[in-house]
Amino acid sequence: MRTTRRRFMQTSALAAAGLWLGSNGKLYAFSQSLLLRKFIQPLPMPGTDFPLASPDTATYTAVVGGQIVPVDFCRIVMGQHSQMMHPDLPGPTKLWGYADMTNGLPKFRYLGATIVATQNRPVRIDAVNLLPPIHPLPVDTTLPGAETGQAQNRAAIHLHGGFVPWMSDGGPFHWFTPSGTHGPSLVKWLPNETGQLTNDYWYPNQQSARLMWYHDHAIGITRLNAYAGLAAGYILIDGFEQAGVGQGLIPDLVGIPLVLQEKSFKPVPDKWGMPGDLWYPKTYEGPPLPATDKKGNFVPGSGKGRWDRPDLADFPTMKPLPTPSCIPEFFGDNVVINGAVSPFVEVPARRVRFRMLNGTQARMWNLSLWTAKNGGLERNPQQPGPAMVQFGTCARCTPGTSSRRTRFSCRCTAANSLAHSRRISTPSTRSTASPATRASRRTRPR
Numbered sequence: 001m002r003t004t005r006r007r008f009m010q011t012s013a014l015a016a017a018g019l020w021l022g023s024n025g026k027l028y029a030f031s032q033s034l035l036l037r038k039f040i041q042p043l044p045m046p047g048t049d050f051p052l053a054s055p056d057t058a059t060y061t062a063v064v065g066g067q068i069v070p071v072d073f074c075r076i077v078m079g080q081h082s083q084m085m086h087p088d089l090p091g092p093t094k095l096w097g098y099a100d101m102t103n104g105l106p107k108f109r110y111l112g113a114t115i116v117a118t119q120n121r122p123v124r125i126d127a128v129n130l131l132p133p134i135h136p137l138p139v140d141t142t143l144p145g146a147e148t149g150q151a152q153n154r155a156a157i158h159l160h161g162g163f164v165p166w167m168s169d170g171g172p173f174h175w176f177t178p179s180g181t182h183g184p185s186l187v188k189w190l191p192n193e194t195g196q197l198t199n200d201y202w203y204p205n206q207q208s209a210r211l212m213w214y215h216d217h218a219i220g221i222t223r224l225n226a227y228a229g230l231a232a233g234y235i236l237i238d239g240f241e242q243a244g245v246g247q248g249l250i251p252d253l254v255g256i257p258l259v260l261q262e263k264s265f266k267p268v269p270d271k272w273g274m275p276g277d278l279w280y281p282k283t284y285e286g287p288p289l290p291a292t293d294k295k296g297n298f299v300p301g302s303g304k305g306r307w308d309r310p311d312l313a314d315f316p317t318m319k320p321l322p323t324p325s326c327i328p329e330f331f332g333d334n335v336v337i338n339g340a341v342s343p344f345v346e347v348p349a350r351r352v353r354f355r356m357l358n359g360t361q362a363r364m365w366n367l368s369l370w371t372a373k374n375g376g377l378e379r380n381p382q383q384p385g386p387a388m389v390q391f392g393t394c395a396r397c398t399p400g401t402s403s404r405r406t407r408f409s410c411r412c413t414a415a416n417s418l419a420h421s422r423r424i425s426t427p428s429t430r431s432t433a434s435p436a437t438r439a440s441r442r443t444r445p446r
């Protein structure tokens, strides 16, 4: 497409508005983050770069299978914090997240308060909501339950993939706020050590070993809260897995979790934050600009977005879309793993265990293993793959690899990856580096 002065001016104005004019003439309401170099920062690791919860095991016990077992009791706080997600960003990114304050002041880090639980040993969580009243992302107040006047800092914790009693499921109406208001489903049912009923969460952990995650689930705002950082890992281990480690079949219990996500970062300030803060779409991809012919002239009536609908003139009862609008799918333009943009990880020359979780809103990941060799990357023919990881699901693998450096990137396949395609060069266009020898489907996100 020939770039005319007129089109350049239009494109510049659109970029400033957070829109992107694709090469096909379509208008995409997806931000273009600042260019961020790949593979220059290490993968954040659990226990060092982001904290594992350290439960109190002395306060509560439970009877499981006729045996008295200690309960892992955690006090988890929700709050706002900032963190550098990439050194090329102009500053730290404003986030909402979880932190453990069971044994002292909370230390907020992305994926912080990741919980390591044991089969048949309950986890009890006293959740404290300290979120500020103003949400860091655009809230669509036309959604039922999210109307103007509803607290934007309402929150409910849902253990995704967990087999839990309904009172602890963190359903959409289980939300509560810092001021004590709460949704109609929240019930106080679990007595504390003085017999007073609480709405603490109770996770029995009566299921096999797996990587799960807990994330926000409040009505009308789940997509924003989870994207803003209200999501953390939940690693459940069992005796079978422990025996595997004891026999040397599995390298270790926790392994290297890879929480696969994506983020876009504001290139310009807006009502919700500064450059480097999280960006989230608030308008639909519309067809306000038509496509162009070979001479670069607009073709009237052409130009379609992904969510186009009939002209309002044909359906007079339809109302214009609100702004901000709730967008049904979001694909960020930066790969984020464990809270770092496009990280790498150095691994020892022995068996290494990766546990993968797709923590995106809608993206599927096409994973395969590549081996560093002779200064480049080669696909490893010994590994099966690629494996698809559906959103909200997890996979795990234990490759026998001698590669020293693993790069994480994403494969660009469909139109939803438009934002990626202009930036990723060989070999990262084809690799995600992490193999998945087995992908296990879990429950779909809600």
Ligand SMILES: [Cu+2]
Binding pocket: 160, 215, 392, 444, 445, 446
């Ligand atoms: Cu979920």
